[in-house]
Amino acid sequence: MEHTSLLERILRGMALTLVVIFFMFPIVWILMMSFQTNETILRIPPQLVFKPTLANYTALITGKLTTAAGTLDIAFMRNLWNSVFLSVTSVAVALLLGVPAAYAFARHKFRGSEDIAFTLLSFRFAPALLVLLPLTLYFQKLGLANTYIGLIWVYQLICLPLILWIVRGYFEDIPADIEYAYRIAGHSWFATFRKIALPLAGPGIAAAGLLAFIFAWNNFVFALVLASADKQPVTVGALAFITSSGIQYGQISAAIVLSITPTLALALYAQRYLVEGLSLGAVKG
Amino acid sequence: MASLELRNVVKRYKSQTVLDNLSLSVADGETLVLFGPSGAGKTVLLRLVAGVIDPDEGKILIGGEDMTDLDAEFRGVGMAFQNFALFPHMTAFDNIATPLQAKRSSQSAMKSGVESVAKLLKIGHVLSHKPRALSNGQKQRTALARALVGSPPVLLLDDPLRNVDAKLRFEMRLELPRLLADRGATVVYVTQDYKEAMALGDRIAVMSQGVIKQLGTPQQIYREPANIEIARLFGDPTINLLDVKPSRDAKGIYVGLSNVQVHLTGAYDATVGRDCVIGLRPEALRFVDEGTPAAIPVTVEAETPLNEKIVTLVRTVRGREILVSRPAGTPGQTEGRAHIAVDGKSALLFDQASGDRIGASNVVNLRSGEAA
Missing domain, CATH: 2.40.50.140 (Nucleic acid-binding proteins)
Known part of the structure; x- marks a missing residue:
């Protein structure tokens, strides 16, 4: 370890604390808001001490939103389920298609391979709104509008390029000799893909999958246009909290807490796989 | 057992010709050393024989059979890589066992096969370790064991002693000839170390810029080098x-x-x-x-x-x-x-102008590769 003076350590600690406060404050504030009623939230000046209430969470889970204007049905749990279903399925499909494709792009330089890979990446350049109008028209003709299949398909625009490009890099990082050695030992290319390439690119695939999941989970505009109430994910469903009798900050906060929980849990769980080294000393170090 | 033959093999990468109309034959059971500076095309030649890259022209025959269009897994060769190329997620045992797995050997045959070759190479005590827990010498022996375990008729060794320390290199230089002779396999051994080439080779092929400059016994190469470069x-x-x-x-x-x-x-x-x-x-x-x-x-x-x-x-x-x-x-x-x-x-x-040796009446016929 390098030698640091006491002053340096104190300053460093302060700087780190500032950074953590800066980044964590919104999340902590949202967490606090989710246990408050709208009245206490909107009090000026805001107060750190309050009487916590679970009313917001009960309202979300039971689906009954009580406002000054009366009781309102909200489909938050349904939205949450939609989010989980859409994101998981989209990532699963994208992995199924993207990982073999990434391997092909990484290992086989065929005619036009770079062009195809770049075209796939370019899907992410176009503003979503630009694609959406023609897509909506097509989907209505094809009967795909407002279906899970249609949404998962569109979500591939988000997930597939991401997985393809990240995983491709990981495949390229595996020394070709390791795969050659397995082939020479007498195994088919498919066995080599399954037993050598996939396990070694594992951390990369996990990282790409996680990232794609987060992007899919956070997507708003595709679902807003292409899905009606019963297919909407939480991002769109949150609009329901802007009611005629005002914005329900308490419920929105509770909804946010509930909807970031799955991604947060997944990220924390996957973290140890993500930091694991790729090559693990296969080739001389 | 099998002989090995390359006929007029050409390999190009983009505009660069890596192997230029190269012909070579290795007799059954012979150890041929490919010697030359880096970039001479030695490793490319080995990979062509192994079948992991394809030649642009020419034929590759193993045991008299044309293997040019056959995939690597069907050629029945064993290969040890310069960088070892061990599978990092498998134990040394599983690494060595992969050729036997491919042959669908029984568990007991696999166990005895791996253990006997591990004993021969003195790595029996580290079979349960993953590659990252092995020393360089043990990695090198594991890679060698993996190449040997299936008793392939053709063994390709790509500078296997390059990345091990001097002591081990010296030991292996003494051990390898006996090990290879016992196996009776046809061996192509790549090295940049002339002492290794002299110690191991029945014949040495000196390569430079994609062609074989001289092919002969170690004595011939030393006493009657074809040109100044080889003499040096x-x-x-x-x-x-x-x-x-x-x-x-x-x-x-x-x-x-x-x-x-x-x-x-x-x-x-x-x-x-x-x-x-x-x-x-x-x-x-x-x-x-x-x-x-x-x-x-x-x-x-x-x-x-x-x-x-x-x-x-x-x-x-x-x-x-x-x-x-x-x-x-x-x-x-x-x-x-x-x-x-x-x-x-x-x-x-x-x-002085060409660098060729004068009066080299007994220079081997390079084109046909039919020397010795």
């Missing part, structure tokens, strides 16, 4: 190379070294008056007393003991530096003025 690559200390212009007198062809006429034995008639380079192996020179016929006066510049031999750097009156090597423990001049004598029989004469 083999031998430590390196061969002395001096510009000369042979002349003729009553006793035959001679060259002038420091105003001393050194007569050469050999068919050098055509060299009279031509610009040539004489190659003198350091061990072919010896210190002599003043007054010995054809003794060349020199001054001793430096002396380096190299365990079994002593290398002396001397300077001729014309300022040219020459290395003289003698076995340790034999008398020699250590400083000041001295005289050396040249053995005219072992001197090599090269054409």
